Amino acid sequence: MKQVLHLRINGQPYEVYVPVHKTLLEVLREDLNLTGTKHGCELGECGACTVLVDGTPRLACLALPIELQGHEITTIEGLAAGNTLHTLQTTFAELGAAQCGYCTPGMLLSAKALLDHHPHPTRDEIKHALVGNLCRCTGYAKIYEAVERAALRQADKETWFQVDE
């Protein structure tokens, strides 16, 4: 059964006509061409499809859009403000926290939710916040460092040395 749904994604209103059993992951990727949200299992096991719903991490592969009307959905495409990257995006790029990059969108959104609620997380709090996001490339170390650097930078509003490419 298809139905018209009204969704708010990255601050923009969207109207989609989709089968009601279609997951948020499928609607984002297939109907809205927001392919930044990834899938690694479609069973809620890997965290690759993490998006934010009203600022809270949510697995898009287990979420039904019909339940999310009236809520604010944030995907990786909504993390940067125009061409200005979010601090976490900058630090992930600087420190090599994205290798193959496939877990990165989900990882970034989980990290954003953490920093929005706990601006000064300990290493242990970071580990707990990211425990549902699997990464097979990095061993997580560079990801922790990137979250910590972003927390510092957001707190101090420092002018950090930008790595000159």
Place this chain on the structure above:
Amino acid sequence: MPHNDTFSIIGHALPTIEAHAKVTGEVRYADDLTLPRMLYGKLLRSVYPHARILHLDTSRAEKLPGVFAVITGKDLPIKYGIMPSSQDEEALCIERVRFVGDPVAAVAAIDEETANRALALIEVEYAPLAPVMSIRDALDERLPQLHDYADHHNIHKFVSLEFGDIEAGFQAAEYIREDTFFYEGNTHLPLEQHAALAQFSSDGKLTLWSSTQAPHYVHRALEKTLQIPRARIRVIAAPVGGGFGGKADPLAHEIAACKLAMLTGRPVKITLTREEVFYTHRGRHPVLMWIKSGVKRDGQITALHFKTILDGGAYGSYGIATTYYSGALQTVTYKIPAYKFEGMRVFTNKPPCGPKRGHGTPQPRFGFEVHLDKIAHDLGLDPAEMRRRYVVEDGTQTVNHLTITSCGLRECIDRVVEASGWKNWQAVGKRQEVENLSRGTQHAARRRGLGLACSSYLSGAGLPIYWNDLPHSGVIVKVDRGGGVAVFCGSTDIGQGSNSLLAYLVAEELGLRPADIQVFTADTDLTPVDLGSYSSRVTVMTGNACLQATRQIKQKILQAAAEKLLVPAESLSMRKGIVICEDDEQRQLSFVQAVNLAEAKFGTLSSTGSYTPPKRAGPFKGSGVGPSPSYSYTACVAAVVVDTETGEVKVEKLWLAHDGGRALNPQLVIGQAEGGAYMGVGEALMEESAFRRGMLKIPSLLDYKSPTTLDTPAIQTILVETLDPEGPYGAKEAGQGPLLPVPPAIANAVFDAIGVRIDQVPITPELVLRALEEKAKGNAPRVGPKDFPNVKYPNPIKVEPPTNAPRLGV
């Protein structure tokens, strides 16, 4: 070669060139691609581990509205396989299925749901055969033979080699020890599920976008199976969301997507489900090992005899190479004057095994390093000191004809020993820490232990997979009159940073920034062949080809600039976007000016570079696996805490020292080391391909345990930068080697903590508790394989060692 401090790019911790695209979600992986009129493809897979296909009826599926094509094995009758000698795969099985998950049919439909409904309408009648599910099954000749080719029944391949005088070596020994080990299979588990998108245009040209690590081999397999000349096939490797060896074979879904696109005239995409990724596999071979070594009282090895049996799964894949690799690299760490290797690979009714990070070497390295730890314990020697004393030397060869160009292993050992406080721990640490950690609940306690292990890996296979005299890597550099530089190479970035490597090298040589370099890779129409991202070959091979191409074009630019500036070309250098005379800095041109002068003088500016590894294979059959331009070295100390009540092993910290030659980008090298070590922790403690009643027990990310943030220890990486003469700026490999010492270091640390030997991985709580029970009963404090099958290997090929190999008594 410039001095380190004169590098502007090399040796600096720069971001990769795709870093911004990766953090914004802009990168388009294969499944992110769509084309107009695209259809969705799906594969129907066997539900039996071993069966004959009696009858296959697709007529009901074909009639389903929205279905555009249904194909079976008859549509793709030509067999293929990555190794020329193992052409045993059918994209869709014709007469026989050999594992649960073996594909038998494929459909293309208007959407995924219709495709899935169509699969359900295909009727397959199977006649089940007895499944062969283990090494012991495979050696049982009463069970059916999987393939009509094999060295013997279900023994795919035998290897038997003897280097030096093994009898004399054991006679010279003052202590001899034998052990058996088992390394369970496990899988790559890339986060990205494989996807392939094929388009067949009306002019008869086929294009495939795929998540592959080796587009060149896919290109060759498509030509063979589809019977289209390679000139009319274009394979593009989309950015790969994790490979680790699992995307290095030509795969059934790639071939099926192409065939479906050809039949329907519409683009067809096949994306595997996570469950299908487990069936596609090509992961770590389960390996049973037997090791016997003779040593002097100070630990010097006088002879080593190594036997392996690899459980290969249903098809050949890279398995012949894997079999050789299970014996080839034991010799490149410590001096060994006599070595006998007997290996075999068997076929079983499981998803095919292949190359996973470390390809055939983590299993023997695990056994060998635990075996050495036992010898050190038996002889009362410090395991670190015993190893460092007999490390191989630069400029020598091993007994099996491998050439050591540079070896930083001794320094690696020293650095991890120092960083981990190893010596203090051996002297005074153990007892104190045990008491500190004791919970005091009856006899249970948490006990800490430290373990050490070392390893080595190749910087690229010295010989190609299919026999040829062609370069292993080709690079084209083109310079535009606007100052833009484009570099073209068939190499494939799988997240390790190989695209960035090209940009770094060109930028360093031409005095530009990586952002000025446009990198085009992994496209068989546009880029010269590079064999692919496997065997840790890219930094050395692609890097050398890139330097050759870049330096040629640099010479032209400098020559044109020299004429203009009226100075010798040798006095000019390129830095920060200018061409400048080092003797007279007033004489300079911008890069763009110099490029325009060069284009006016020479015409369109482009150059090519090629790399072929040095020909160093020894004079014997089977010598093609093992040679490499150079070898990396790694030493690891693991600190674990073992809970004797629950059997749980927690890795607290890893200290890892890696000699990867010069670190062209230390941040990327450390990233590879940390990622490899993390994967080693997973293999050591939890990852396993387990089967029950012919079925893969755990084809999901939830049940297949891999380390999360909470399971992954802190990893301290120390780079030991030997400058290797073969590598670009002295670089070696980093992608695979750092995984290798981690499982044995953990096993040795478990012994240090609780005094039991777990001679197999993964080291699960169940095994730890069983070993503690054995110890409490007064039995041998060990779990692991009880014996090694009594297999008759063929008579060995006896090979005289090279003259500069380690010798007995020297």
